[in-house]
Structures are given as C-alpha cells and as structure tokens.
Amino acid sequence: MSDTRAEARLDSGIIKLDGPAIDNLPESPGHYRLLSSGQSVMLVGHAGDEGLRVAVRTACQNSPAAGVALLEYSQTDTSDSAAAAAEDEVSRLKPLYNEGYGRFRNSELILPKKGHRIRKAMKNP
Numbered sequence: 001m002s003d004t005r006a007e008a009r010l011d012s013g014i015i016k017l018d019g020p021a022i023d024n025l026p027e028s029p030g031h032y033r034l035l036s037s038g039q040s041v042m043l044v045g046h047a048g049d050e051g052l053r054v055a056v057r058t059a060c061q062n063s064p065a066a067g068v069a070l071l072e073y074s075q076t077d078t079s080d081s082a083a084a085a086a087e088d089e090v091s092r093l094k095p096l097y098n099e100g101y102g103r104f105r106n107s108e109l110i111l112p113k114k115g116h117r118i119r120k121a122m123k124n125p
Helices: 019-023 052-062 079-093
Strands: 030-036 041-047 068-075
Touching: 019 052, 030 052, 030 079, 041 052, 041 079, 052 068
Parallel strands: none
Antiparallel strands: 030 041, 030 068
16 A cells, blocks of 8 residues: 655644644635544545635544544635645545545455356355
C-alpha cells in the first residue's frame, strides 16, 4: 500500500481533533485532512458553502473514521476550488477512508465472468 503521509502541511498546521477545535473552525469554504496519531492521512474532504466547521463535524459523525486524532485544513475562496484541491489530494495520497482508495478497494465488486466456475475449498478429512 502506498505511503499516505502528507508531504506538505496545509495552512492550519496540525490541530488535535476534539470538540473545541471543531467549534473554532472557520465558516468558509476549504478542504481538510483527517490524520491518524502517526500523521498518516485517513480522510480528505472539502467544505462548500456550509463551511469547514459543519463539514468536519459531519465527517467525524458519519464516517467510520477509527483512529482519527488530528486535523489539517486550508481555506479557499470558492467551493469549486476547495473541491478541486481535495480531489487532487485524494488522487495523490489515496487515503484509507476515501471512497475507491480504501484497504478493500474493489474487492467486493470483482465477480467471475459468465461461464467461469468458482472453485470451492476442499473438505477437511
């Protein structure tokens, strides 16, 4: 698996993710990274017009982000530039919890072709 450590830090630096830190986030568009305690990127997301505070709070409540302890964010002028920056980071870093880049990437979608048999395991003697 590729190394998901962030090479360049975002504008905010690394912030410990807790309730007061989320409450102090700005209400402007931007993109963010959720990091593990070892500073590996676990999730990359973006905030549109709702603002970083709402987007990070939603991501922490709705995602299966086990092991997320740190946060980095960067503010942008528009929601389109935030989405583009987040998309670039997802394709470059391939975080664990972003769709399509996880540990079990496409493993549940691969089915045998028509006419192919699935081998069954042999019974124990």
